[in-house]
Amino acid sequence: MIPVRGYRGRRVAVLGLGRSGLASARALRAGGAEPVCWDDNPATRAEAEAEGYACSDLTRHGALEDVAALIVSPGIPHLYPAPNPVVAAALEAGVPLDNDIGLFFRSFAAPGWDELDVVPRVVAVTGSNGKSTTAALIHHILTEAGRPAQLAGNIGRGVLDISPGGEGSVVVLELSSYQTELARALTPDVAVFTNLSPDHLDRHGGMGGYFAAKRRLFTEGGPDRAVIGVDESEGAFLANQLAEGAADDRVLRVSVTRKLTGPGWQVYARKGFLSEVRKGRQAAAIDLRAIKGLPGVHNHQNACAAYAACRTLGLAPRVIEAALASYPGLPHRSQIVAEAGGVTYVNDSKATNVDSAAKALRAFGSIRWICGGLEKEGGLAGLRGATEAVAKAYVIGREAAGFALQLDVEAEICTTMAQAVARAMAEAQPGDTVLLAPAAASFDQYDNFERRGEDFVAEVQRRLAG
Structure with a gap:
């Protein structure tokens, strides 16, 4: 505590x-x-x-x-x-x-830290999508490297429930916009911004308020290092505001849409290869394509952000590469739950908005897509262009019919998870992926996205066993 x-x-x-x-x-x-x-x-x-x-x-x-x-x-x-x-x-x-985050930052530093050789550090991760995976991945890398680390915040334990910091320890926090917008103290040593897409707009009074809530993590106290995803204009703007110039390596820019150049510190992924470039020279390269726990471009972005954060903590590229290879993935986030008869079953119940679902759809080929639930503000227009690999959609939720009408692929109204899994499994062919990526909240049928994912896993396992 x-x-x-x-x-x-x-x-x-x-x-x-x-x-x-x-x-x-x-x-x-x-x-x-x-x-x-x-x-x-x-x-x-x-x-x-x-x-x-x-x-x-x-x-x-x-x-x-x-x-x-x-x-x-x-x-x-x-x-x-x-x-x-x-x-x-x-x-x-x-x-x-x-809130508890503000209480944590005003209280974590303890008497006696000046006697430590390496004082504890805090890495805080925010963004719309990927922050849970990025935080868990940083924690996994640190643990594999032998660094004492704790995972807390919106994932793992509550921030005030963790143990006091010790010699060389690192606390990795996942922070939502609900947490960052109110905390009176926000002073991480390393702050990470993954990306930004519309979410929780009613809570924040629109997109500007949502971005402002995220931005506070970087501007209230000023981290020593900032890792910024720059594939959206908000991230590019934030990186520009924090850096004193193009060569300022306190700001590490991350991209999965283009090669980053310039005299600063950059980490980007193209065609499945992660590259670190510093002062205009390539410092490391990692092949991400064979890592089962990190499928798709969106997970390559998470890998880049985690890699960059761990580099700021002094870890060597080869150490990070070895840890990436052993990362098992998080439940409900591109989680491979079964492989049978040439068909792969993937639980991405955490894909609760259009943007995260679109990223999941781009990560796999020949998809039998289970989707639907409590539709969020803005509709489903953002899915257009992301469904090329979808062979068919199987729609769940109380408003399944209305949800299905907005899709640009063949859709079957199933309503329940049991029916959707049964129909997808019956029609799946070798090479297909049965993917739960709802593009909607779970609250019309489930208490939370975890329960929805657990239901999917249980249905798959029951039918494979029977």
Whole structure:
């Protein structure tokens, strides 16, 4: 646990008692603060009370008097589409807002660090797509290289649940826009921006607000090194703002759409080969094509970003290459779950938006595509041009018929996962890939994308076994 610093003897309100909220309460108490907790869910409040935390209705008038700060869980809106009533009361009363990420960055550095030969470092990864894989890949590379590392944030453990930093250790954080937009402290040593595509636009008041939330990771505290995907205009703009000039190697540019040139520090992938170029000279090259855990151009982008981040931490190219080869992949992200009769079954349930689904569709040939769910803002127009390899789509979800009408490929309305898997398996031919890449949220039929992916895997395994 990371005890929270700066609030000893003071009351701090915690709104939302899910994983991050309860961890915040524990870390605040460990640092000597007095947490005052609230959640609309009585069962969640009971869990907090069982641990000895006082729960007080923060919606009542005067509940925030003598409160030093309000710690807000990521899912609770504080600006768009409208502030939560407790947040609105805090804004009116002048009570500072923060979240567990802000508490972590203000508290992670500990007394005694000046006695260490190599102080702990923090690598933070954000972006629209690929941030989970990139963060997990950095952690995998560090672990394989023998560096003590912890994975936390939006993946792995909560940031305040991890162990204090030790000699030469690295904390790798995956951070969503919900987390970066509110944190009052954002001071990673290395910050990574994978890419940007429309997502969570209602929460951020549009694309500009969404980019601004991501951008805060790079501008609030200023990382020592920044790894920036420059294949979208926002990434190119961010890299330009951070660099003092073309030769500034504090900014590492990453691309999978073109060869990067110039006097700076670049990592790019073309036709499955990763290249590192520094000061105009090639420093390393890696063949990514045979790595099963990293299929497709989108995963090559993740590999480039992870490679670049690990190079800033002093790892040698050959060490990173060996670790990339052993990377098993993450569940629900281009995860190969079975191979039988010449057919490959891939679970990419995390492809919850159009852009991530399009990238998955470009990673495989001859696809039997399982898609559908709760459609996100903007529709499915972004999938056009990405479906050349799709032999047929099998559409799930409560609005499967409407979803299918927007597709530019032959589509069968299946509604349920069981029916979609059965039909795709029945029609699949040797060389085909049965791919779950929904291009939609899961909440019309599942609690989360993990449950949707698990259902797909279970159906595949059941039918292969029977």
